[in-house]
Structures are given as C-alpha cells and as structure tokens.
Amino acid sequence: MPGKVPITVAKGDGIGPEIMDATLHILMEAGAEIEPEFIEIGEKVYLAGNTSGIGEEAWESLRRTKVFLKGPITTPQGGGYKSLNVTTRKVLGLYANVRPCVSYHPFIPTKHPNMNVVIIRENEEDTYAGIEYQQTPDMTSALKLISRPGTEKIIRYAFEYARTYNRRKVTCMTKDNIMKMTDGLFHKIFDEIGAEYPDIEKEHWIIDIGMAKLADTPEQFDVVVMPNLYGDIASDLAAQIAGSVGLAGSANIGDHCAMFEAIHGSAPRRAGQNVANPSGLLHGAIMMLVHIGQYEVATRIHNAWLRTIEDGIYTYDIAKDRPWVGTKEFAQAVVERLGQLPQTLPPVDYTKGKDRKVAPVARVSVRPEPKRELDGVDVFLYNKTLSAEELGKKLEALAGPEFKLVMISNRGVKVYPGGYPETFTVDHWRCRFEGIKGPGTASHQDIRALLGRIEGAGLEWIKLENLYLFDGQRAYSLDQGQ
Numbered sequence: 001m002p003g004k005v006p007i008t009v010a011k012g013d014g015i016g017p018e019i020m021d022a023t024l025h026i027l028m029e030a031g032a033e034i035e036p037e038f039i040e041i042g043e044k045v046y047l048a049g050n051t052s053g054i055g056e057e058a059w060e061s062l063r064r065t066k067v068f069l070k071g072p073i074t075t076p077q078g079g080g081y082k083s084l085n086v087t088t089r090k091v092l093g094l095y096a097n098v099r100p101c102v103s104y105h106p107f108i109p110t111k112h113p114n115m116n117v118v119i120i121r122e123n124e125e126d127t128y129a130g131i132e133y134q135q136t137p138d139m140t141s142a143l144k145l146i147s148r149p150g151t152e153k154i155i156r157y158a159f160e161y162a163r164t165y166n167r168r169k170v171t172c173m174t175k176d177n178i179m180k181m182t183d184g185l186f187h188k189i190f191d192e193i194g195a196e197y198p199d200i201e202k203e204h205w206i207i208d209i210g211m212a213k214l215a216d217t218p219e220q221f222d223v224v225v226m227p228n229l230y231g232d233i234a235s236d237l238a239a240q241i242a243g244s245v246g247l248a249g250s251a252n253i254g255d256h257c258a259m260f261e262a263i264h265g266s267a268p269r270r271a272g273q274n275v276a277n278p279s280g281l282l283h284g285a286i287m288m289l290v291h292i293g294q295y296e297v298a299t300r301i302h303n304a305w306l307r308t309i310e311d312g313i314y315t316y317d318i319a320k321d322r323p324w325v326g327t328k329e330f331a332q333a334v335v336e337r338l339g340q341l342p343q344t345l346p347p348v349d350y351t352k353g354k355d356r357k358v359a360p361v362a363r364v365s366v367r368p369e370p371k372r373e374l375d376g377v378d379v380f381l382y383n384k385t386l387s388a389e390e391l392g393k394k395l396e397a398l399a400g401p402e403f404k405l406v407m408i409s410n411r412g413v414k415v416y417p418g419g420y421p422e423t424f425t426v427d428h429w430r431c432r433f434e435g436i437k438g439p440g441t442a443s444h445q446d447i448r449a450l451l452g453r454i455e456g457a458g459l460e461w462i463k464l465e466n467l468y469l470f471d472g473q474r475a476y477s478l479d480q481g482q
C-alpha cells in the first residue's frame with residue numbers, strides 16, 4: 001500500500017467548518033489514506049486586506065499536493081473582491097466542472113424519481129473570464145470568450161467521461177442561433193469531436209428549450225456539456241430538482257490539479273447551528289477519493305451514505321415534514337453504516353471495470369495557421385450630442401481615403417444609413433469602416449490615420465475592434481439590419 005496521499009483542505013466560511021469536520025470524520029473512519037494539510041482562505045483572508053482571498057502559503061500547498069478539498073467560501077460583495085472559486089479554477093487550470101445530479105426516490109422527495117444527470121460545465125472561459133468594462137456613462141460590457149483549445153478540452157472530457165462511466169449519451173446545449181461565432185464554435189467542436197466517439201449517442205439543444213426540457217424531463221438526459229454560464233445555472237437547477245442543492249458534489253478537474261467541493265455556498269444564516277447537510281461536500285470528497293485511486297474507500301462511503309438515507313436519517317433540508325438530525329449526528333449515522341449496502345437504491349462500485357479516473361485530455365488539435373487579412377475596423381464612439389444622421393454624415397466625410405463608412409449601430413441595431421426614428425439609442429455608438437480597396441485590404445497604419453481624423457474632428461473613440469477575414473471568410477458578425 002503506498003503511503004498516505006497529502007491533500008490540501010480549506011474548511012471555508014459559514015457552514016464550511018461544520019460540514020468539513022463531518023466529511024473528514026467519515027473519511028477517516030472509512031480508512032481513507034489521506035493526509036490533510038489545512039490552509040486558511042476566504043472571508044478572514046479577504047477581510048485582512050488580501051482581495052484575492054488566498055495567500056502565498058495556500059498556493060504553495062495546492063501546487064504541491066495538486067488535490068484540494070474545499071469548503072464553501074463567502075465572497076464579500078463589492079469592494080473589488082474577486083471570487084476565490086473562480087480564481088482557483090482559472091489559476092490551476094481546472095477546466096472541467098463535473099456535477100452529478102441524482103435523485104434518491106422514494107427516500108428524498110423529488111418530482112423526478114429516475115433522474116441521473118451529469119452536468120459537465122466549462123470552467124475557465126465564457127463571461128466568467130470576468131473581463132468587464134464601463135465604457136460610457138450609459139454602457140457596461142463583458143467579454144464572452146470561447147476559445148478553440150478551451151472548447152476542445154471540455155468537449156473531449158465530456159466524451160471521455162461518458163465512456164469511462166458507461167454513459168450512453170452526451171448532450172450539448174448552446175445559444176448558437178444567436179451567438180453564431182462563440183456558441184457556434186462550441187457546437188461545431190462538439191460535432192467534430194463527437195464524431196470520434198461513434199459508440200456514444202449525441203444531440204444538441206438550444207439552451208432555452210434545452211433547459212426547459214432538463215427541468216421537465218431530466219430522465220431523458222445523461223451527460224450534458226455546456227459553456228460556463230449555462231452550465232452554472234443548469235447544474236444548480238438539476239441538483240435542486242433531484243432533491244436539494246445540499247446534496248450534490250462537484251469536481252473541478254485540470255490536467256495537473258483537481259479541486260472537490262459541494263455545489264452550494266456557505267449558507268451563513270445556517271452557520272454554527274449544527275444543522276447543515278454535509279452530503280454535498282461528502283459527495284465531492286467521494287469524487288476526490290476516486291480521483292486519487294482509493295476506489296474501495298469511495299465505494300464503502302457512498303454505499304453507507306445511501307443506506308443512511310434509506311434508513312430515514314435526514315438533515316433538515318431534505319427531511320421536509322419528517323424528523324431530522326444535526327450535521328454531526330448525520331455524519332455519525334454514515335460512519336455506523338460503513339460496510340453496509342443500500343437495500344433499495346442501486347449500490348455503487350468504483351472498484352469494478354476499468355479505471356474510474358477520466359483520462360487526461362490536454363491534447364488539442366494542431367491546425368494550419370489560417371490566412372488572416374485585415375478587412376476594416378469597428379470604432380466605438382462616446383457621443384451624446386449628435387443624432388445618428390449627423391454622426392453618419394460627419395464620419396462619411398472622415399472615412400477616406402482608406403475607408404468607407406459601412407454602417408453605424410447602437411446596441412447592435414443599425415441606425416445609419418437608413419435607421420428608424422423609433423429605435424432607442426444610448427451614448428455608445430459602433431461605427432463600422434471597411435477598406436476602400438476591397439475585402440482584406442485595410443492596414444493598422446490606415447486605422448491610426450482614421451483615428452487621428454476622428455480625434456481631430458472632436459469625436460471621442462473609446463474602443464476599437466479590428467475586423468478580420470480568416471482564409472477569406474468574414475470573421476465578425478453583421479448587425480441586425482445590416
């Protein structure tokens with residue numbers, strides 16, 4: 001037997017210390033071969049003036065052990081505090097967030113007795129890159145980033161997960177009917193990589209109807225892969241309709257490190273009362289044991305937990321009108337059932353078959369460098385005084401000799417030429433210029449000259465977005481009305 005595996009543990013805030021103590025009690029009693037290293041992160045660190053909520057020593061431990069069991073963290077609102085959860089996922093490259101959502105009918109009330117869905121959420125990109133700006137008094141904006149390598153990794157992970165856990169289907173959900181470039185890329189890569197897994201059924205849903213279907217008939221889904229924001233919403237929804245957000249665990253997987261937690265937060269109103277349900281964190285810890293190859297202990301704990309639920313031992317959140325026990329008493333009930341199997345619910349067995357750890361998927365496709373040509377530029381202006389018509393006439397006069405003004409839009413709707421007076425406008429104008437000599441003929445020098453003329457005419461540009469052709473194809477969206 002190899003020695004004990006060092007793991008980094010943060011008890012967290014609010015109910016965190018209580019549910020972590022309960023979870024570690026069960027792990028130790030079950031014989032987990034782990035050696036916890038405790039670090040302090042979260043509220044205390046934030047309030048001591050570190051806006052990231054995590055200090056150097058904590059990073060050192062994490063990067064050395066590469067396995068992190070984390071209690072929930074309170075992110076103070078406002079004041080420039082960064083979410084520690086988002087920071088940890090991104091700094092450690094934890095690109096896959098895996099959230100199994102299972103119902104335990106008839107023991108835990110649910111409208112969906114046969115639900116067993118695994119949400120696999122992209123964890124590093126999308127609007128969660130957290131790149132936001134206020135550009136004008138009227139306008140704020142966030143960048144939605146979807147990269148090819150990032151998407152290849154998460155999609156491949158979802159298919160590898162399905163194969164490892166004998167799941168029959170992978171569903172992808174995006175909004176690519178509207179966001180054709182970002183969500184469109186996610187969907188396209190799902191189709192490309194899905195073709196490498198002929199043994200697994202594949203389907204794509206537009207996120208709005210897909211989410212409605214997930215809430216209505218979750219038993220039709222198996223593994224679901226989504227960009228970050230949709231996956232965040234869908235996994236809370238799925239956990240709640242399975243029984244309670246207090247039940248589901250979450251694994252954040254990267255190629256070098258992994259972090260395990262409950263999906264819920266620090267529930268500060270419940271803190272210090274010995275009432276919180278430790279099951280979400282325990283399920284995260286079971287995934288951790290599987291990750292470090294301690295399959296037998298993981299199996300023993302999971303089956304003891306199922307038996308505890310079958311025996312009618314509940315914390316308040318799942319008891320509804322039935323009697324309930326406290327956090328410590330629930331944990332002790334699980335410990336007393338170690339070695340027992342559930343009688344009605346299907347038992348789990350992580351020791352059977354092939355390795356339950358999903359193969360690393362760091363590889364991304366190597367593609368020929370596309371031919372890139374600069375086609376033009378979108379110049380964003382702050383303007384409160386000129387109408388669309390006046391702005392259009394002024395910019396037409398400033399566009400030459402390198403560019404022609406193609407259109408002006410406001411909040412994505414074309415307002416010049418040929419706008420409608422009914423269109424509501426704000427102080428943030430996007431002015432599209434294309435190279436006068438035809439597609440792909442603009443240059444950076446031309447753009448600098450254009451900006452000089454715009455500034456000289458007393459207009460204020462606040463942001464630029466270059467327009468490119470990739471292998472001769474337009475690589476930017478047209479506006480509604482263009």
Ligand code: NAD
Nearest residue numbers: 071072073074075085246263264265266267268276277317
């Ligand atoms: P929350 O998940 O902490 O709690 C919402 C409600 O769900 C609670 O009031 C409670 O009634 C119930 N609940 C949650 N977990 C429970 C458990 N284990 N047992 C019993 N009941 C439980 O969400 P919130 O109140 O929106 O957030 C509180 C704080 O947690 C915020 O600061 C937020 O930023 C943070 N948060 C952290 C994480 C994380 O660390 N991964 C995730 C989400 C929210």
